[in-house]
Amino acid sequence: MIIGEQKPIEQILEMIGDARRIVLAGCRGCVTVCSAGGEKEVGILASVLRLAREKAQNPIEIREVALERQCDPEYLEPLRPYLDEYDGVLSIACGAGVQFVAEHYKKNMVWPGLNTNFIGVTEKQGVWTERCQSCGDCVLHLTGGICPVTRCSKSLFNGPCGGSSDGKCEISKDVPCGWQLIYDRLEALGRLEMLEAVIPAKDWSTSRDGGPRKIIREDLAV
Amino acid sequence: MKSGSRLEKVLEAGKFAVTAECGPPQGTDAEIVRKKASHLKGYVDACNVTDNQTSIVRMSSMAACLIIKELGIEPLLQMVVRDRNRIALQSDILGAAAHGIGNLLCLSGDHQIFGQDPGAKNVYDLDSMQFIALVKRMRDEGKLSSGADLAGAPRMLIGAAINPFADPFEFRVTRLAKKISAGVDFVQTQCIYNLEKFEQYMHQARDRGLTEKVHVLAGVTPLKSTGMAKYMKTKVAGMDIPDGVVQRMKDAGKEKGKEEGLDLLCETIERLKKIDGVRGVHIMAIEWEEIVPEIVKRVGLYPRPDVS
Numbered sequence: 288m289i290i291g292e293q294k295p296i297e298q299i300l301e302m303i304g305d306a307r308r309i310v311l312a313g314c315r316g317c318v319t320v321c322s323a324g325g326e327k328e329v330g331i332l333a334s335v336l337r338l339a340r341e342k343a344q345n346p347i348e349i350r351e352v353a354l355e356r357q358c359d360p361e362y363l364e365p366l367r368p369y370l371d372e373y374d375g376v377l378s379i380a381c382g383a384g385v386q387f388v389a390e391h392y393k394k395n396m397v398w399p400g401l402n403t404n405f406i407g408v409t410e411k412q413g414v415w416t417e418r419c420q421s422c423g424d425c426v427l428h429l430t431g432g433i434c435p436v437t438r439c440s441k442s443l444f445n446g447p448c449g450g451s452s453d454g455k456c457e458i459s460k461d462v463p464c465g466w467q468l469i470y471d472r473l474e475a476l477g478r479l480e481m482l483e484a485v486i487p488a489k490d491w492s493t494s495r496d497g498g499p500r501k502i503i504r505e506d507l508a509v
Numbered sequence: 510m511k512s513g514s515r516l517e518k519v520l521e522a523g524k525f526a527v528t529a530e531c532g533p534p535q536g537t538d539a540e541i542v543r544k545k546a547s548h549l550k551g552y553v554d555a556c557n558v559t560d561n562q563t564s565i566v567r568m569s570s571m572a573a574c575l576i577i578k579e580l581g582i583e584p585l586l587q588m589v590v591r592d593r594n595r596i597a598l599q600s601d602i603l604g605a606a607a608h609g610i611g612n613l614l615c616l617s618g619d620h621q622i623f624g625q626d627p628g629a630k631n632v633y634d635l636d637s638m639q640f641i642a643l644v645k646r647m648r649d650e651g652k653l654s655s656g657a658d659l660a661g662a663p664r665m666l667i668g669a670a671i672n673p674f675a676d677p678f679e680f681r682v683t684r685l686a687k688k689i690s691a692g693v694d695f696v697q698t699q700c701i702y703n704l705e706k707f708e709q710y711m712h713q714a715r716d717r718g719l720t721e722k723v724h725v726l727a728g729v730t731p732l733k734s735t736g737m738a739k740y741m742k743t744k745v746a747g748m749d750i751p752d753g754v755v756q757r758m759k760d761a762g763k764e765k766g767k768e769e770g771l772d773l774l775c776e777t778i779e780r781l782k783k784i785d786g787v788r789g790v791h792i793m794a795i796e797w798e799e800i801v802p803e804i805v806k807r808v809g810l811y812p813r814p815d816v817s
Contacts, residue, residue: 440620441591441631445638446684448617449672449699450746457746458622470677482683485691488595488639488654 288317288408289381290415291324291401296335299377302398303336305345306374310366311336311400312388313353314380321415324379324401326353332379332400357384363391370395423493423500429486431472438465444486446470511648511694512666514611515583516555518816519789520695520724525782526789527810528585528697528726529801530557531577533568539576542568546577548799554813555585555612557697557791561592564624571601574610585668586610589618594634595643595654602644606663614668614697615640638691641669645692667692671725672699673710674749682713685723695724697791700741703749704780711786720786727781728791731800732770735759771804778808 293299303309311333319325333349340347350373355362357380366376366388375396378385382403389397405417420437426444427434436442440458447466450457454467473479491497510517519526529549534541549556556577560570574584586605588598602613617637621629635643643654644667651662669688673681688696701707707727714720732738735758742750754773761769781787790810794800805811 441617441636442633443617443636443638445636445687446680447675447677448637449670449675450619451676452746453676458620464676466680467677470680482680483687485638485642485687488635488643491634 288320288406289383289403290321290405290407290417291318291379291381291403292321293323293328293332293379293401294399296339299332299336299398299400300339303347303375303377306347306396308348308350308373310350310352310370310373310376312357312366312376312378312380313351314357314378314384315353316356316358316380316384318380318384318401319353321409324381328379329353332377354380356380358387360387360391363388366392420494422489422491423497424490426486426489429481430469431476431478431481433465433469433472435465435469438463438468440465444489446482510664512611512664514555514666515816516585516612517666517694519554519814522814522816524814524816525810526555526724526726527553527805527813528555528557528789528791529553529798530559530791530793530795531573531798532559532562532795533570533573535565535567537568542573542576543580545798546580546582549801550580550582551813552802552805552811553582553792554789555583557585557587557614557793560587560589560616560618561624563619564591564621564626564629566625571605571608571610574605575608578609583612584610585612585614587614587616588640589616590633590635590637590640591618591621591631594632598635598640599643599647599653602647602663602665603659603661606661606665611664611666612668613644613665614670615644615693616670637669638687641667641688641691641693649692666694668695668697669693670699671696672747673701673707674699674703675747678706678710681710682717682719685714685719686717689719689722693723695726695788697726698728699747700728700730700793701777701781702754703751704777706749707781708784711784715786724788725786726789726791727778727784727787728793729774729777729781730793730795731774731797731804732758732766733797734763734766734770737770771800771807774804775807778804782808 311329313324313329329351333351370392376388377398377400378388379400385399406419407415407417410416422436440456451464456462456464531545558570558573570587574586578584615637621631648662648665651659671685738755738758741748778790
């Protein structure tokens with residue numbers, strides 16, 4: 288899923304400036320699962336913002352809403368009937384959701400309440416880690432199901448650099464060396480021979496480098 | 510001859526090669542480069558010029574290579590894939606070859622977090638292995654990564670770095686084998702202090718027949734003090750300094766630190782010379798380039814052979 292975390296409250300207050308009436312929109316998708324932008328977080332953030340603005344003697348009216356998703360047009364529709372009455376939307380969906388709200392409601396200001404961090408997993412409660420950089424050309428079959436693009440700090444394709452030490456990456460003792468993970472897994476699978484071949488240069492055009500990406504499914508498109 | 514560089518001739522003649530390293534300054538003063546490199550003239554077969562080492566901005570490696578070349582010292586251009594994509598890498602290689610630079614070291618590069626610009630974006634379009642394969646293709650097939658034909662192929666002796674002390678140890682020789690199959694002609698190692706481990710590594714490399722296919726230049730760095738030994742042991746990733754080495758520097762005391770460091774280095778080189786498959790030594794005297802002549806003389810590698 289997409290992992291996000293709330294921006295510092297000071298930054299949010301600065302972004303919304305003197306807006307007096309805002310919609311605070313959560314999302315019941317990924318950011319609900321990672322406890323950053325769901326219904327519960329909408330409630331908490333709204334209270335914090337109200338208190339801060341009351342303290343500053345500049346009260347704010349906040350309409351709380353948790354949309355099913357913010358990345359599908361039909362789920363953005365519930366905002367339409369009342370959005371004219373508000374100065375803008377503080378969205379605590381991922382960056383895609385924030386942008387989709389902006390695209391659909393051209394007359395309203397839209398502010399991002401989260402930082403969108405990565406595509407990752409819940410390692411354990413309260414701990415999320417990155418797994419995928421959406422490069423658009425998956426190589427997991429070559430590397431034991433562990434992504435070198437994401438898990439290696441240098442996105443190397445042919446084994447660990449000279450900075451791998453005691454299973455850790457050179458950038459930090461808190462970061463496992465992705466290639467050590469790949470090596471250990473292939474060793475456990477008895478498939479170390481898979482690491483002998485040189486993996487050729489990657490075509491990054493399927494990644495961000497090819498420009499904004501688009502998928503059209505002819506069988507589904509209407 | 511692949512490049513016709515002096516380094517290639519020395520290695521092909523079966524002579525024990527000597528390379529050293531020169532780090533460009535954080536500024537525009539060419540005189541600093543000349544001064545550092547002038548100590549090395551006649552004592553080394555080629556001089557590595559580092560490429561923004563530890564991710565700290567310095568005069569470009571290519572520019573500093575040209576400065577030392579003017580002094581009659583053969584440059585060895587280091588290039589990291591951290592800062593350049595395949596377009597920039599190839600363009601720089603063509604430029605380097607046009608200026609008569611004939612030795613190249615293909616490196617991953619330290620992560621930018623180590624430098625003064627941790628907020629910089631890194632590139633890593635290619636990894637060092639893919640970079641080696643690219644240069645080989647340019648040289649041997651006269652083609653660019655795109656498949657386009659080159660008007661003049663770069664004659665480069667292709668080098669890479671190896672670190673026998675990084676993990677996983679069991680994979681390190683495989684990684685050397687991969688660099689060889691990608692097309693590397695010579696490799697320079699990380700600084701060697703743990704000779705037992707290096708001998709073990711070379712044993713594995715010989716068992717796989719790799720030392721017949723590549724020239725291994727053993728890397729060494731003279732220690733100046735106990736502090737330096739401790740720093741390298743604990744702060745430099747992938748560095749293996751046995752406790753005995755630190756203790757030896759400690760026992761020597763502050764005043765005799767440099768002397769002891771040199772003794773240790775020369776003993777190391779003497780042992781390295783005897784290891785089957787080691788074809789040369791790479792002396793990285795960091796900010797102590799002036800000591801290189803003394804080292805080369807002490808270990809009996811001066812004068813350098815005439816290979817012209």
